[in-house]
Amino acid sequence: MWDAVGAWLASRRMQTLLRTPLRERHVAAGARLVPFAGWEMPVQYEGVIPEHKAVRSDCGVFDVSHMGELHVEGPKAQELLQGLLSNDLERLADGGAQYTLLTNERGGIVDDLIVYRLEAGHFLIVCNASNRDPVYAWLKEREIRGSEVRDASDEYALLAVQGPRALERLGLPEAKPFTHAMGSVGGVEAMIARTGYTGEEGCELMCPAEDAVELWDAVVQAGAVPCGLGARDTLRLEVCYPLHGNDITPDTDAISAGLGWTCALDDKDFTGVEDLRRIKEAGPERRLVAFTMEEKAVPRTGMAIAGGGEVTSGTHSPMLDRGIGMGYVAAASAALGTELKIDVRGKDRRATVAPKPIYKREE
Amino acid sequence: MAAEESYPGELKYHPEHDWARIEGDEATLGVTWFAQDALGELVHFEPPEAGATVAKDSTYGEVESVKAVSDVVAPLSGEILEVNQKVVDAPETVNEDPYGEGWLLRIRLSDSAEVDSLLDQAAYEQLLQDP
Numbered sequence: 001m002w003d004a005v006g007a008w009l010a011s012r013r014m015q016t017l018l019r020t021p022l023r024e025r026h027v028a029a030g031a032r033l034v035p036f037a038g039w040e041m042p043v044q045y046e047g048v049i050p051e052h053k054a055v056r057s058d059c060g061v062f063d064v065s066h067m068g069e070l071h072v073e074g075p076k077a078q079e080l081l082q083g084l085l086s087n088d089l090e091r092l093a094d095g096g097a098q099y100t101l102l103t104n105e106r107g108g109i110v111d112d113l114i115v116y117r118l119e120a121g122h123f124l125i126v127c128n129a130s131n132r133d134p135v136y137a138w139l140k141e142r143e144i145r146g147s148e149v150r151d152a153s154d155e156y157a158l159l160a161v162q163g164p165r166a167l168e169r170l171g172l173p174e175a176k177p178f179t180h181a182m183g184s185v186g187g188v189e190a191m192i193a194r195t196g197y198t199g200e201e202g203c204e205l206m207c208p209a210e211d212a213v214e215l216w217d218a219v220v221q222a223g224a225v226p227c228g229l230g231a232r233d234t235l236r237l238e239v240c241y242p243l244h245g246n247d248i249t250p251d252t253d254a255i256s257a258g259l260g261w262t263c264a265l266d267d268k269d270f271t272g273v274e275d276l277r278r279i280k281e282a283g284p285e286r287r288l289v290a291f292t293m294e295e296k297a298v299p300r301t302g303m304a305i306a307g308g309g310e311v312t313s314g315t316h317s318p319m320l321d322r323g324i325g326m327g328y329v330a331a332a333s334a335a336l337g338t339e340l341k342i343d344v345r346g347k348d349r350r351a352t353v354a355p356k357p358i359y360k361r362e363e
Numbered sequence: 364m365a366a367e368e369s370y371p372g373e374l375k376y377h378p379e380h381d382w383a384r385i386e387g388d389e390a391t392l393g394v395t396w397f398a399q400d401a402l403g404e405l406v407h408f409e410p411p412e413a414g415a416t417v418a419k420d421s422t423y424g425e426v427e428s429v430k431a432v433s434d435v436v437a438p439l440s441g442e443i444l445e446v447n448q449k450v451v452d453a454p455e456t457v458n459e460d461p462y463g464e465g466w467l468l469r470i471r472l473s474d475s476a477e478v479d480s481l482l483d484q485a486a487y488e489q490l491l492q493d494p
Contacts (some may be wrong), residue, residue, distance in 0.1 A: 043430070044403065047365070047403055047404050048403060048404065048428075048429040048430065049404045049429065230403075230429060230430055234429060296407060296409075296451075297407065297409075298406065298407055298427050298432070300432070315429055316406040316407065316427075316428075316429050318429070321406075323407075345425070345432075
């Protein structure tokens with residue numbers, strides 16, 4: 001009986017989706033809301049394709065407040081993170097940001113994240129929504145004296161404003177990619193970072209949760225098109241940014257995933273570094289490749305690639321108007337131009353290994 | 364541009380969100396406004412092979428959007444007379460005009476009595492209200 005009650009309570013909890021401070025704005029704008037990583041998030045407003053094209057040609061805004069924000073502070077904060085993250089924090093100055101991986105003992109990827117250095121001894125980590133709890137637990141359990149990890153995710157809203165006209169529309173000065181500074185947008189104080197997940201110029205704005213609506217309204221007023229997670233996925237896949245849980249997981253390593261550039265294998269030790277050095281030395285058995293379809297078909301996550309491979313992300317590219325994807329294949333099949341056969345619901349469809357990024361703006 | 368929601372009175376409907384326009388012993392088939400709206404912008408229509416037959420309540424093809432793929436179910440049985448090449452070439456035609464230019468197949472009915480089992484406009488709209 002009590003088991004049944006427990007199961008019922010658990011199922012009730014499962015159904016309780018978290019909401020960002022902008023939910024009412026999304027509903028008012030006609031968004032289609034879907035469950036994503038425990039959150040109720042807009043998947044699209046007008047449609048994935050127009051939103052995607054708005055970001056490629058002008059400017060779009062995404063509510064990504066579901067992402068996790070962790071503060072790591074203290075005189076030993078850098079020492080803690082140097083031992084846990086793959087990239088080298090020595091290269092990071094105040095106002096800098098770095099794409100990096102949290103790795104496990106086998107060199108697998110617990111999460112990919114961006115670490116922002118606010119000042120010496122104070123870092124902000126932005127991690128995937130679905131990994132917020134495991135990342136926090138991983139860091140917290142490994143805290144050393146003189147370092148403190150704090151989950152501040154509920155205190156902040158995060159907006160990604162992306163596109164070639166994003167900075168201009170917000171009245172922000174040009175800045176180098178992977179830098180950040182405090183600033184003001186529409187009268188709202190925010191941390192303004194030159195980072196994103198679309199391959200376009202633009203910024204991510206982090207503000208206190210209570211200021212989120214005012215900031216969102218100011219950004220939309222400036223001409224940014226509201227965009228949902230659907231367009232976020234097609235945009236990132238066109239430029240081959242991996243999605244954790246699909247393209248990279250705790251069972252895949254950075255070298256096979258083509259993320260060796262985020263791993264300071266020669267400069268420092270971190271969790272799983274020996275395995276990663278060994279994989280790099282021997283060469284990975286399989287590699288994460290990008291591909292474009294040669295036939296009319298849309299590849300999807302989980303489809304088999306002939307020869308023992310698997311699609312990890314797939315979609316229809318709005319810019320190329322054809323199916324694109326990423327997947328793991330045997331290293332021998334990873335060379336550019338190699339023909340792949342993808343099992344699309346029982347039919348073999350031809351694809352070709354393509355350079356990353358798959359989409360690049362014509363200069 | 365996406366079409367406005369509508370369910371024309373002269374069509375017959377299948378609960379899997381397909382419509383049929385009956386003309387003598389032939390029928391034109393497509394998907395309803397509700398189906399195209401649920402899928403979003405279509406990017407691919409996988410039609411049946413030429414000369415094939417379709418069977419009532421069975422899948423005859425696939426329509427696919429950026430986000431999802433869906434089987435298309437035949438509301439009626441028959442022999443395929445024509446596949447709408449315009450939709451094969453420009454699948455978004457279904458979003459723009461689901462009951463007109465966005466038709467999918469024309470068939471010759473093998474059992475016109477099957478028509479009686481389909482829903483009329485009122486019954487289909489009721490099904491959408493109260494699934």
